[in-house]
């Protein structure tokens with residue numbers, strides 16, 4: 001038995017007469033072209049949104065935007081690779097109308113059109129809203145680290161710098177001693193000659209001067225680390241240990257797991273992002289009320305209070321305080337709060353009354369302090385406090401916000417389970433399915449543009465899975481044109 005026989009390479013074949021005949025009715029490029037075709041690129045503030053009246057004609061931004069969208073859907077983001085595809089890939093040839101922009105034109109388009117690209121992301125979301133694809137009731141907020149264009153070797157924390165500097169100084173001293181010995185003795189075969197040692201010292205001194213300068217910079221700026229390739233990226237903990245990264249935040253709608261809002265920060269953790277993302281999601285979904293789910297990394301009293309005041313119902317995991325466990329004493333949860341009388345009842349049945357209010361400036365919170373004189377004679381004292389003044393209970397003046405949160409979680413514990421599947425779906429798809437777990441550009445502004453393209457391509461992929469190309473195109477045809 002032989003192999004399946006192909007056609008001779010030199011043999012004439014009859015290909016379809018037009019590129020369009022190669023592109024099936026359900027090909028995603030038709031959806032991309034239909035969506036971009038209804039947008040007003042002038043209103044969206046694209047460079048060359050309006051064709052120039054004179055001079056050499058430029059590329060229609062629709063084509064370049066389409067090229068990037070196709071690339072993101074197919075895991076191809078580099079401008080050089082996109083240029084190559086424009087020469088050989090029939091989908092791209094169809095999408096770009098057989099034009100072949102060079103990689104610099106492609107890269108410049110992304111670099112120069114941050115605002116325009118953001119506008120296209122918004123336009124797609126608005127169309128999805130009108131098409132009823134967002135549930136507009138529940139979103140899950142989550143963050144994930146995306147590797148920046150900066151190796152760990154090109155990032156220096158204060159600790160790392162001081163270790164390097166100490167090592168370099170020690171090595172220089174060692175070489176200086178060796179030079180002195182080499183000058184005085186005449187060993188037949190010295191490991192390194194005095195001249196070689198001096199050369200090494202000169203090299204080390206150059207590195208030392210650079211590292212000392214970085215240390216001075218950190219002192220002057222008050223920063224805790226410096227990245228040399230992408231100064232805005234930070235060393236962060238990731239699932240692979242630690243990497244120089246950005247922290248990408250998303251708010252994911254529960255109906256079809258479409259991303260409603262996104263943000264890129266260089267904060268190393270999610271604390272402080274809850275209100276930002278919840279407010280963005282509420283505005284993006286154009287609703288007066290919204291339920292927001294998040295994990296314990298977002299738990300922060302003031303943010304929860306801000307959300308409550310804005311009509312945002314939060315379900316955020318409440319981290320357990322380990323302080324009482326560490327000290328081996330009763331946890332605060334074992335003290336019952338009596339709201340009517342504003343006092344706590346301790347495990348011994350004694351009442352702890354409000355004694356003073358303290359202002360914690362660092363946490364931007366005021367706390368009421370409760371205590372009882374009964375501690376002095378209490379038989380449970382050893383299990384309750386390590387302080388000679390007796391047990392003190394601190395209560396945030398807006399603790400009601402946390403109590404109501406706990407109450408909500410007790411009533412609907414399933415929502416926090418839903419959070420995990422909701423929030424992790426987009427990041428899993430983006431990082432593994434679409435191979436976009438790292439950035440190609442530098443600086444928050446540019447990586448935000450990259451994230452916009454990623455979010456748009458993810459949302460488009462979801463919509464194509466939900467309704468298919470043909471239905472999407474017919475739905476687009478019925479919708480109003482660009483709202484920008």
Ligand code: SF4
Pocket residue numbers: 346347348349350372374375376378379380381384385390391
């Ligand atoms: S030490 Fe004070 S607060 Fe603790 S159980 Fe005894 S009386 Fe109550």
